[in-house]
Amino acid sequence: MRAFCAIRPSLDLSSLSRGPFPVTRTQVHFSEKLFFCKAKFVDSEVDGSCLRVVPPTLIAAEKEEAKAVLTLFLKKQGLSNAVAARIINKSDLFIDHLLSRLHSVHKSRYLVGRELTTLEIRDALIPYLDSLLEEHGRILADVVENFPDPPVKDKPVTQVSPPDSARDSKKLKAVSRVSETGPAGKLRPQVVYLMELGMDLEKIKLITRRFPSFAYYSLEGKIKPVVEFLLELGVPKSDIPIILGKRPQLCGISLSGNLIPTMTFLENLGVDKKRWAKVIYRFPALLTYSRQKFKTTVDFLYEMGLSSENVGKILTRCPTIISYSVEDKLRPTAKYFRSLGADVALLLLRCPQTFGLSIEANLKPVTDFFLDKGYTVEEVGIMISRYGALYTFSLVDNLMPKWDFFLTMDYSESELVKFPQYFGYSLEERIKPRFAVVKESGVKLLLNQVLSLSSRDFEKALEKKMKKQLTDQV
Numbered sequence: 001m002r003a004f005c006a007i008r009p010s011l012d013l014s015s016l017s018r019g020p021f022p023v024t025r026t027q028v029h030f031s032e033k034l035f036f037c038k039a040k041f042v043d044s045e046v047d048g049s050c051l052r053v054v055p056p057t058l059i060a061a062e063k064e065e066a067k068a069v070l071t072l073f074l075k076k077q078g079l080s081n082a083v084a085a086r087i088i089n090k091s092d093l094f095i096d097h098l099l100s101r102l103h104s105v106h107k108s109r110y111l112v113g114r115e116l117t118t119l120e121i122r123d124a125l126i127p128y129l130d131s132l133l134e135e136h137g138r139i140l141a142d143v144v145e146n147f148p149d150p151p152v153k154d155k156p157v158t159q160v161s162p163p164d165s166a167r168d169s170k171k172l173k174a175v176s177r178v179s180e181t182g183p184a185g186k187l188r189p190q191v192v193y194l195m196e197l198g199m200d201l202e203k204i205k206l207i208t209r210r211f212p213s214f215a216y217y218s219l220e221g222k223i224k225p226v227v228e229f230l231l232e233l234g235v236p237k238s239d240i241p242i243i244l245g246k247r248p249q250l251c252g253i254s255l256s257g258n259l260i261p262t263m264t265f266l267e268n269l270g271v272d273k274k275r276w277a278k279v280i281y282r283f284p285a286l287l288t289y290s291r292q293k294f295k296t297t298v299d300f301l302y303e304m305g306l307s308s309e310n311v312g313k314i315l316t317r318c319p320t321i322i323s324y325s326v327e328d329k330l331r332p333t334a335k336y337f338r339s340l341g342a343d344v345a346l347l348l349l350r351c352p353q354t355f356g357l358s359i360e361a362n363l364k365p366v367t368d369f370f371l372d373k374g375y376t377v378e379e380v381g382i383m384i385s386r387y388g389a390l391y392t393f394s395l396v397d398n399l400m401p402k403w404d405f406f407l408t409m410d411y412s413e414s415e416l417v418k419f420p421q422y423f424g425y426s427l428e429e430r431i432k433p434r435f436a437v438v439k440e441s442g443v444k445l446l447l448n449q450v451l452s453l454s455s456r457d458f459e460k461a462l463e464k465k466m467k468k469q470l471t472d473q474v
Helices: 056-076 081-089 092-105 107-111 118-146 170-179 189-196 201-210 212-216 219-232 237-246 248-252 255-268 273-282 284-288 291-303 308-317 319-323 326-339 344-350 352-356 359-372 377-386 388-392 395-406 420-424 427-441 447-452 455-473
Strands: none
Touching: 056 081, 056 092, 056 118, 081 118, 092 118, 170 201, 170 212, 189 201, 189 219, 201 212, 201 237, 212 248, 219 237, 219 248, 219 255, 237 248, 237 273, 237 284, 248 284, 255 273, 255 284, 255 291, 273 284, 273 308, 273 319, 284 319, 291 308, 291 319, 291 326, 308 319, 308 344, 319 352, 326 344, 326 352, 326 359, 326 377, 344 352, 344 377, 344 388, 352 388, 359 377, 359 388, 359 395, 377 388, 377 420, 388 420, 395 420, 395 427, 420 447, 427 447, 427 455, 447 455
């Protein structure tokens, strides 16, 4: 865990979930109108129906993260370690409020069972704390300690240092910094360097608005070493702007103390070292998770019956699987597919991204679609085992129109159980043109022959079938 100390100083993610726990909202009510116009809970912004059951150990871990962020914030305002610790110990309700805020900001992530990294938690909470400091100034510490009630009027107020202009306009100054030019009319070296990589100035500003610290990373000490390291791994230069756009925090992580040890750890779990360029491009946030989180996911994959070799293949092809909660996402999805009779290990290997889909919003509607067409649960299980990507397609834009056309093709519906890959081919560019040729020839091929063969092999199979038909007629 030493390699992650720069990222997760306070959080031990040893097995984030052990059971259901309802996320409760901290209700914010104030008797004074002026109080907490910005700090009120975002009830008006979030539909209560989005709340989901979150494991208690994840709640506990997030509380520790929130406490760490708040402690650091208070210390930056001039409070001592002892005073900051005292305020934190008396601020349970405010910490709960920060978690509620966090859950609302990242609502979509929680709905699909994805856990947040420390950096994402900080990015969500610090701007909010900045806004509270701007609103309440010197009495912020008392506001936090007495939340959700106003501070006691006769009680001595714990003073924090007044907000300075740099803190009040942190984002604006950061964005302004990347646009500033020197006496010679040139932009800062790090900005010029990023633009030479193919990142335009507006993109750099956008990243800076989202992550202000990016504007202060030095070229030689932070940005350039990470970029050169990525290039050495085989990442194309054209992919660098995309990777940094997804995860600018990578430039703030130590190469020798964090990134490289994390990669070595993942290689020992089976990640193909020759494919790091693609892995990082697909999911740069992978390098910001804790080793315990990796271990928790890998242990689950072993539990599902996958070999160490296949676990490595999954991590290499679908690194985003690390971001899914085992108890809140992976295990329930595995249970659902088992209820259909599907081979879960095979499905994980062939199409791990299926386990990132919502059971209620994505999986059940597809299952119901096929059941409504007359297929049995067993047949649906066979289809998903044979073609894992089946559940990743849009019901309206893909499955329905292809089903409607299939009914015109004069095939038995059992053909789709044998060859569910039918739904993976383009209706306009493959299915319709190929079937038109077959229909015109007057012969009939198996559905998989019509679609899966190359153009040359398709012509050969068609010619062979036509000759056989002529011979049979003679």
